[in-house]
Amino acid sequence: MENYFWYLGAWIVATVAAIVLTFSRRQEFPLLDKAYFRFISVPWKAFTFLIAISGMILIAPYTGDPTWDYFDAAGMAFLTYVTAPWSVGTFYRFIIKQASWIDLYIALCLMLFTSSWFYDGYILIRDGVYPVSWWSNLIISPTLYISGGLFWNLARGRGGGVRFAFQWEDWYRHDYETSAVKIIWVMIPFMLFAAFSILWFASDQMEAVWRHFF
Helix, strand or coil, rough: HHHHHHHHHHHHHHHEEEECCHHHHCCHHHCHHHHHHHHHCCCCHHHHHHHHHHHHHHHHCCCCCCCHHHHHHHHHHHHHHHHHHHHHHHHHHHHCCCCHHHHHEEEEEEEHHHHHHHHHHHHHHHHCCCCCHHHHHHHHHHHHHHHHHHHCCCEEECCCCEEHHCCCCCCCHCEEEEEHHHHHHHHHHHHHHHHHHHHHHCCCHHHHHHHHHH
């Protein structure tokens, strides 16, 4: 545990600072805006989230990884759905100078907390030891987080043309089509990437999953 003390302390401080910064700006902060939650709650996004979280939960006991259970699988999936569209959009908007350093800091903390620190903290509380897989998880999981953020930002404007919603000036407030029919061809690569990543991670145990269900 001593080996991870400083890292644990650092991310706890970073997380608390991000929370304080978020609520100190709550009147203007996009992630607390009702319009943002309407943006991520359109039917196709909610439906694909339900598929994703169900898959994560169902496969959790069969991965062969004792640190991956129903709770952390569901928690990481839910946090990705709620925060990744905003975080990934903020990364882009920071690059084009439309987001502040504070926004960038909060977005980075959300990504790291969702894809790594939440998992680390849960395993520490559950098992009393810091997970030895913390480093590999820190390297791999943000890839899925970013992919999810891009996926749930896919949109088609009323005038046609598929793009990421954060590329519009008014982003999640933009008047875009809510149907997924005309963007399904762009959605498929993201869905395949997510499915492949999860199945690859659990590949050693897939035979056990097959026997259990069939």
